Amino acid sequence: MASSHQEILRTELRWGAVMGVLVAGILGLIIYAALALHISPPSNVERIDPKTLQLSDEFTEQNLGTQVSGDGRVTARIVATQYAFLPPCVAVPLNRPITLRFASPDVIHGLLIAGTNVNTMVVPGYVSQVHATFTQPGETPMPCHEFCGLGHSAMLGRVQVLPADQFKPDAQGRVACAKH
Amino acid sequence: MATEPLDLTPEQRAAEDRTFRRGAALAVGVVLVAGIVLGFVVLPVVQGASVGLDAWSAICRAIGVQPGTPIARQPSSEAAATPVSQVSWGPATLGALRNGNVARGAQLSRVCDACHGAQGLSSDPQFPNMSGQTAYAIYKQLHDFRSGARKNYLMSIVATYRSDQSIADLAVYYASRQALQHGSIEDPVAANLAVRGDPARSIAACNACHLGNPGAPVETPNLIGQHKEYLLNQLQAFAHDTRHNDVYARMRTISTALTSDEMERLAAYYAATPRP
Numbered sequence: 001m002a003s004s005h006q007e008i009l010r011t012e013l014r015w016g017a018v019m020g021v022l023v024a025g026i027l028g029l030i031i032y033a034a035l036a037l038h039i040s041p042p043s044n045v046e047r048i049d050p051k052t053l054q055l056s057d058e059f060t061e062q063n064l065g066t067q068v069s070g071d072g073r074v075t076a077r078i079v080a081t082q083y084a085f086l087p088p089c090v091a092v093p094l095n096r097p098i099t100l101r102f103a104s105p106d107v108i109h110g111l112l113i114a115g116t117n118v119n120t121m122v123v124p125g126y127v128s129q130v131h132a133t134f135t136q137p138g139e140t141p142m143p144c145h146e147f148c149g150l151g152h153s154a155m156l157g158r159v160q161v162l163p164a165d166q167f168k169p170d171a172q173g174r175v176a177c178a179k180h
Numbered sequence: 181m182a183t184e185p186l187d188l189t190p191e192q193r194a195a196e197d198r199t200f201r202r203g204a205a206l207a208v209g210v211v212l213v214a215g216i217v218l219g220f221v222v223l224p225v226v227q228g229a230s231v232g233l234d235a236w237s238a239i240c241r242a243i244g245v246q247p248g249t250p251i252a253r254q255p256s257s258e259a260a261a262t263p264v265s266q267v268s269w270g271p272a273t274l275g276a277l278r279n280g281n282v283a284r285g286a287q288l289s290r291v292c293d294a295c296h297g298a299q300g301l302s303s304d305p306q307f308p309n310m311s312g313q314t315a316y317a318i319y320k321q322l323h324d325f326r327s328g329a330r331k332n333y334l335m336s337i338v339a340t341y342r343s344d345q346s347i348a349d350l351a352v353y354y355a356s357r358q359a360l361q362h363g364s365i366e367d368p369v370a371a372n373l374a375v376r377g378d379p380a381r382s383i384a385a386c387n388a389c390h391l392g393n394p395g396a397p398v399e400t401p402n403l404i405g406q407h408k409e410y411l412l413n414q415l416q417a418f419a420h421d422t423r424h425n426d427v428y429a430r431m432r433t434i435s436t437a438l439t440s441d442e443m444e445r446l447a448a449y450y451a452a453t454p455r456p
């Protein structure tokens with residue numbers, strides 16, 4: 001295959017242009033999703049020390065799970081750790097806004113709840129916060145989607161979306177998953 | 181096939197290089213400026229407007245100098261910490277272990293011989309073997325016995341009034357000793373749980389943590405060569421919540437998912453497995 005210097009140059013430029021168009025197209029999609037569909041990474045910036053996470057007030061083991069505060073706002077606090085979520089099953093209300101707060105004491109984890117806007121990384125050192133409203137009742141899986149070590153494939157949490165008559169806070173405002 | 185020479189004169193080459201350099205610099209510059217404008221100005225301002233954020237705070241938040249979340253008030257938590265264990269792996273703890281004195285640990289360990297054996301290998305299977313255990317695991321368990329996070333009518337007394345440094349000395353002493361060599365057993369059920377776990381039941385492979393992997397929790401104890409009875413007792417204690425000093429319920433969650441037959445098999449499997 002003989003090619004003149006000029007030909008090689010032209011081919012390079014042509015392929016360069018193809019790559020440029022591809023990159024621009026993908027970027028365009030991301031920008032469109034961000035502006036028109038409001039899909040973007042969670043925007044909360046909040047630091048927390050991973051080494052002492054279990055000694056902290058908010059992410060101490062007792063305080064994890066779903067809680068309804070006095071003013072009726074619902075918050076779920078969840079720790080993503082090797083190789084499980086705590087609590088392993090998160091109870092959330094149907095058609096009612098909820099704030100999900102995640103933290104990790106060890107390595108980077110991630111999570112995703114299919115069919116909702118909940119999809120975030122959980123980076124040690126930061127609180128990942130997502131606001132969501134669940135509109136489909138029933139149970140959905142919440143897998144870890146960032147490789148976090150040898151047990152990653154078993155790191156699978158659950159979310160139970162409970163209608164109002166089953167979403168019953170106890171005296172402390174806490175709600176746990178229904179047992180099967 | 182005729183080959184045209186690719187050689188250009190030095191002047192032609194220099195001219196071509198210049199054009200390329202300019203083009204590449206221009207392309208990189210355009211992408212950089214477009215990225216900064218899009219990421220720090222256009223996207224935050226447009227998205228911020230939809231949640232009632234003024235342009236300036238939207239830009240500050242995008243750059244990362246303004247914390248919090250604009251959409252809702254940060255939820256407050258009135259909870260007070262009630263940790264299941266007081267141990268954290270900060271510089272103080274790791275430093276104490278790094279400066280652990282093996283000779284002093286050996287002296288202190290005389291008290292332990294009655295139960296844990298003179299070589300750190302006990303004859304009564306209710307008393308765990310100490311030799312070959314990791315220093316981190318021994319440190320954490322002694323600390324937990326002392327703080328009351330883990331309770332045992334014998335060990336709780338032994339651990340009271342011990343300083344952090346004595347605990348660290350004991351830990352490095354036992355960790356420096358050789359464990360027993362053991363035989364091995366064939367048990368596909370146990371081996372499968374140990375090596376692969378059972379993702380369908382959210383059980384991570386025991387070896388993902390218990391084989392001394394650098395990625396696992398620091399305090400994970402070594403199970404290999406431990407007494408079968410002791411391992412089984414601990415698995416049952418975690419499952420029945422009579423032992424709950426495992427941070428973030430790592431072992432309580434796993435042991436609740438195991439059947440009692442599986443616990444029995446796993447205890448036997450690890451007790452008999454030779455060290456790698």
Ligand SMILES: [Cu+2]
Pocket residue numbers: 080081082083108109110144145146147148152155
């Ligand atoms: Cu994970």
